Amino acid sequence: MKVVTTLEDLRHARAALPGPVGLVPTMGYLHEGHVSLARRARAECASVAASIFVNPTQFGPSEDLASYPRDLPRDLALLEAVGVDLVWTPPPEVVYPAGFQTWVTVNEVTQHLEGAQRPTHFRGVTTVVAKLFNAFRPDRAYFGQKDAQQVVVIKQMARDLNFAVAIVVCPTVREHDGLAMSSRNAYLDPAQRAAAPVLFHALSAAATAYAAGERDAEILRELMAGIIDAEALARRQYVSCADPETLQELYGPIQRALLSMAVYIGKTRLIDNLVLGDM
Numbered sequence: 001m002k003v004v005t006t007l008e009d010l011r012h013a014r015a016a017l018p019g020p021v022g023l024v025p026t027m028g029y030l031h032e033g034h035v036s037l038a039r040r041a042r043a044e045c046a047s048v049a050a051s052i053f054v055n056p057t058q059f060g061p062s063e064d065l066a067s068y069p070r071d072l073p074r075d076l077a078l079l080e081a082v083g084v085d086l087v088w089t090p091p092p093e094v095v096y097p098a099g100f101q102t103w104v105t106v107n108e109v110t111q112h113l114e115g116a117q118r119p120t121h122f123r124g125v126t127t128v129v130a131k132l133f134n135a136f137r138p139d140r141a142y143f144g145q146k147d148a149q150q151v152v153v154i155k156q157m158a159r160d161l162n163f164a165v166a167i168v169v170c171p172t173v174r175e176h177d178g179l180a181m182s183s184r185n186a187y188l189d190p191a192q193r194a195a196a197p198v199l200f201h202a203l204s205a206a207a208t209a210y211a212a213g214e215r216d217a218e219i220l221r222e223l224m225a226g227i228i229d230a231e232a233l234a235r236r237q238y239v240s241c242a243d244p245e246t247l248q249e250l251y252g253p254i255q256r257a258l259l260s261m262a263v264y265i266g267k268t269r270l271i272d273n274l275v276l277g278d279m
């Protein structure tokens with residue numbers, strides 16, 4: 001496995017990779033969710049590349065950029081074990097050199113859900129992912145359903161900017177008690193960790209109600225909100241029942257829907273989602 005930091009070394013190493021090339025973009029501190037993306041890429045592509053970069057521009061001014069967990073040696077060992085061929089671990093100044101002033105923004109699907117709470121987040125995501133697509137020229141790029149809106153936004157960007165890359169969406173990997181794996185779970189103390197599956201419990205309760213015939217978006221939202229609010233350590237930021245493509249909030253009877261939420265457990269902000277109806 002080749003590990004490079006400069007753009008020049010990345011371009012040389014990329015040119016030597018047989019295609020198709022699969023790319024797995026990450027911010028590091030890898031867990032089984034990230035590893036599942038790399039494994040899928042390994043199964044589907046002749047070459048697998050990954051990036052480990054804590055992207056400063058997708059963090060808001062009061063968010064956790066400085067404290068975001070990092071463990072590069074462990075991350076590299078995990079990627080090597082999956083059979084990844086190439087890893088780019090650029091320092092921030094390689095991605096954002098002095099004088100950087102070009103941004104990629106997606107207008108509409110960034111307005112809702114995470115974008116409504118984190119106004120500069122997706123501009124950072126789409127800018128860095130566009131740069132990764134330009135640098136790696138991947139044939140396929142692997143993203144997790146865990147970040148459902150990110151998938152919608154990146155698909156839109158790839159379509160609008162003619163990136164010749166297939167966006168592959170991989171299922172959310174969960175702990176045994178349902179908590180979606182996340183690098184941010186490392187922030188939770190034992191009591192908070194015990195409370196954190198409440199997001200999955202709320203989503204599951206709504207999915208059960210839907211399976212039993214409930215179709216009213218507001219009732220599903222209220223059901224989820226009630227379960228979150230009953231957990232003393234949880235503070236709900238939003239719960240949503242939205243159109244899976246436009247991400248607009250739904251009212252009245254639904255067929256397909258993206259259920260999603262952001263919940264604070266102490267200072268840690270967790271997100272999770274589930275799709276109702278046919279994917």
Ligand code: AMP
Nearest residue numbers: 026027028033143144146147172173181
């Ligand atoms: P991050 O390092 O948090 O930026 O995540 C890198 C990629 O891994 C993104 O495409 C995420 O959606 C994906 N990912 C993160 N957590 C999970 C999970 N629990 N299951 C599946 N994919 C995940």
